[in-house]
Amino acid sequence: MGLTMDVVLQRARPVLPVLVIEDCALAVDLARALYAGGVEVLEVTLRTPRALDALAAIRQELPQLLVGAGTVIHAEQFQEARDAGAQFAVSPGCTERLAAAADDSGLPYLPAVMTPSEVLLALEYGYRSLKLFPANGNTSVKMLKSFKGPFTGIRFCPTGGITADNLLSFLRLPNVACVGGTWIAPDNLIRARAWDQITQLASEARALAASVEVKP
Numbered sequence: 001m002g003l004t005m006d007v008v009l010q011r012a013r014p015v016l017p018v019l020v021i022e023d024c025a026l027a028v029d030l031a032r033a034l035y036a037g038g039v040e041v042l043e044v045t046l047r048t049p050r051a052l053d054a055l056a057a058i059r060q061e062l063p064q065l066l067v068g069a070g071t072v073i074h075a076e077q078f079q080e081a082r083d084a085g086a087q088f089a090v091s092p093g094c095t096e097r098l099a100a101a102a103d104d105s106g107l108p109y110l111p112a113v114m115t116p117s118e119v120l121l122a123l124e125y126g127y128r129s130l131k132l133f134p135a136n137g138n139t140s141v142k143m144l145k146s147f148k149g150p151f152t153g154i155r156f157c158p159t160g161g162i163t164a165d166n167l168l169s170f171l172r173l174p175n176v177a178c179v180g181g182t183w184i185a186p187d188n189l190i191r192a193r194a195w196d197q198i199t200q201l202a203s204e205a206r207a208l209a210a211s212v213e214v215k216p
Contacts, residue, residue, distance in 0.1 A: 005108040005129040008066055008088050009157055009177035012041035014167065014209030015202070016157060016180040018070055019044050019054075026190060027054035028061045033195035034185060035065060037202025043090055043180065045070040046077060052084040059085035068110075075101035082107055090180075092133050094118060099125040110157060119151055128153060129177065134160030141169050148175050164205065171212045 009016070017034055019042060021027050031042060044055040046069055058067050068088035069081035078101045081089055086107060091098055094111035102109035112133035113119045122130055132140060135158035144156060158170050159180030170176050184201045 002106075003066075003087060003108055005088060005110050005127075006155065006177075008041060008068070008108055008110075009129055009155060011066060012157070013178040014171055014212075015039070015184055015205045016159075016178050017042055017184045017202070018159060018180050018182045019185055020047055020182065020187060021045075021051060021054040021190070022048050022187070023191075024050040024054045024057065026193065027057045029193065029195055030185060030190055030198065031058040031062050031065060031067075033198040034202050035062060036195075037199040038206045039184075039202050040064075041066040041068070043068050043070040044086075046073075046081070047071050052080060055081070055086055056084045059087075072098070078102055078105035078107060078109075081105075090131060092131075094122050094125070094127075096125075099127075112159075116147070116150070119147065119154065123151075123154075129155050130157070131180070132156045132158040135170065135179075136161050137166055138169070141173065144170070144173050144175060148173075151175070164201075164208070167205065168208060168212060171209055 044051055066087050069086040070090040072089045072091045075097050082105050088108040090110045092112045110131050111122055112131040113122055155177040156175055157178050157180050162179045162181040163183050167179050170179050185198050189197050
């Protein structure tokens with residue numbers, strides 16, 4: 001059996017870094033800094049012109065990591081991401097065309113949802129690991145708690161609004177597999193090549209998460 005999204009999220013816990021890489025030359029050093037902090041799974045967003053080059057460079061230099069393509073919003077991007085070496089794909093929403101393209105590419109796929117109807121749509125396409133986007137603090141925590149009843153067995157990765165200050169509120173929820181966020185590798189630290197600080201942010205997130213005991 002090949003890699004599944006459930007396995008990706010398990011390995012990502014507690015944090016799936018959402019990376020916006022402007023300078024491809026910094027990609028490998030960034031990935032090394034995160035790996036030194038205990039990160040095993042990365043999401044390279046397709047928001048910049050060199051994103052796929054950055055993804056390919058990380059895959060070549062750090063094969064021990066799982067590296068996915070994020071912000072996949074066009075069907076053709078699935079194959080482009082796969083060709084660059086992506087091992088999974090993440091979208092900020094879920095449509096029939098994206099679901100079909102994900103299936104054609106063979107990549108494990110994490111589509112985003114925000115409402116019960118969107119969860120039902122994703123379920124119809126066969127997805128049981130979902131991204132909750134955007135995750136807006138206490139409002140999203142309450143929403144995920146309410147999802148636990150009707151959506152048994154669904155695992156979420158809340159993203160968009162997660163910080164070191166609120167990640168535990170999400171990780172304590174039994175239907176949250178991990179959280180995603182940009183705070184662990186912010187643009188100012190990447191541009192400053194502050195790799196030790198990024199490693200520290202990753203280590204601190206893991207240390208915080210170690211105190212969490214999820215109750216079923």
